[in-house]
Amino acid sequence: MQITNQNTPDNRDKRGDSTRLALIQAGLELFGEYGFKGTTTRMLCDRAGANISSIPYYFDSKQGLYLAVMEYIVERMQKHFGEVRTMMKSITRTDSIPRDKAIMTIKLMIRSLAQLFVESDEPKAWVQLIMREQARPTQAFDIIYEGQMKYIQQVFSTLIAVCTGLPPESDDVKLRSHALIGQILIFTLSREALLRHLNVRKFTTEHIEKIYAILLEHAESCIFTKQPELSK
Amino acid sequence: MQITNQNTPDNRDKRGDSTRLALIQAGLELFGEYGFKGTTTRMLCDRAGANISSIPYYFDSKQGLYLAVMEYIVERMQKHFGEVRTMMKSITRTDSIPRDKAIMTIKLMIRSLAQLFVESDEPKAWVQLIMREQARPTQAFDIIYEGQMKYIQQVFSTLIAVCTGLPPESDDVKLRSHALIGQILIFTLSREALLRHLNVRKFTTEHIEKIYAILLEHAESCIFTKQPELSK
């Protein structure tokens, strides 16, 4: 005998949860591509396979769903960068990290960030949403910035400070870490122009390997630049 | 005796032109900040000091104004990069540029691009619009890409090919030029996050000088990387 959506507490919760999640997933994709106003509640519900009134039901409003999507991004980023953050948290003074370990860590982080942003599709939506918010920051930008971006900036800055010997709180270090992170994001953000220039519709494995190589080269230029001052 | 908007042919044309231009200017700022749907015709007309029906009158529709804004961007970019393009156009084979001149040219271009994008405000709107279009390319993206971006990519690629000795049509060169251009744009695109990290509300002259230095360092890492192969 088939069980058809009985109102046992268990089934209720599961159905509710999956609708909720489907809407967030839809929001992730659509808000990133079309922007907040460019995405209609109808588009969201169609994509999620949910009813129009499920948005006010679960999130109060379209705006509520948008904020929930931002919180979801923070959660997901946490998953990806959680280990690094935990590792870094224990370090209070930059001189407690050996330089060679810092270099290795930076390279690892770049590779993993690049893998995440260049290869997979979900983070592409994250980046697009974040960039839209930077054009005109709203409450949603605070969620992302305070929730994750801030810590990624800190981790990179700390590592670069160790590698270069520059003071960890200096603007120089902050600008360098920005350049390094941005370098990765631009391959996601400006993918369309790059694909047209390459005359392809999708990156090949060779492209991606080459991108990694270029990113690492750049990282080295950031890292070794101030080296001479270290030897004094 | 004051002349008050008489319908002499001259005054008519001038008034029309200035309304047209004011709308494009408004579109430039607002579409970049809020996106196409996020910008209403009422916002545009308020900003431009024009009447609502002036949009259908001059541009047929809101979409028409949007496309006109894109064409305007192409024109303006032309102004900025025109000389370099003309200079480059005459060069068909990469070996006709001496390497040291190519290096100098790249550095000059980076500085002038950075000056344009980091310091002034109008190009900020260009970049934002272009990035929005890359999230979901429409007819408008073609206007920009075919109108200007394509040539900037070509100029950079040619120069990098000369500097590195890599084949000018290789993907390697294209990826490197993308990284180089993107590096500049990210300081515009992700300005908000950087300002928060720096704990300031506006870049100082020192920040900007430092940004130039970092961009040039990176350019060097792109340029000198393949150098050994040149000496064979």
Place this chain on the structure above:
DNA sequence: GTCTATAGTCGGATAGAC
């Protein structure tokens, strides 16, 4: 929790006076 129907709002485009 999910559905349909609909209220209420807003935005783009038009008509027609000046």
Place this chain on the structure above:
DNA sequence: GTCTATCCGACTATAGAC
């Protein structure tokens, strides 16, 4: 060319049955 008034369509949110 510019203005006011207005139409019409699209959108978000709600009401209330199931």
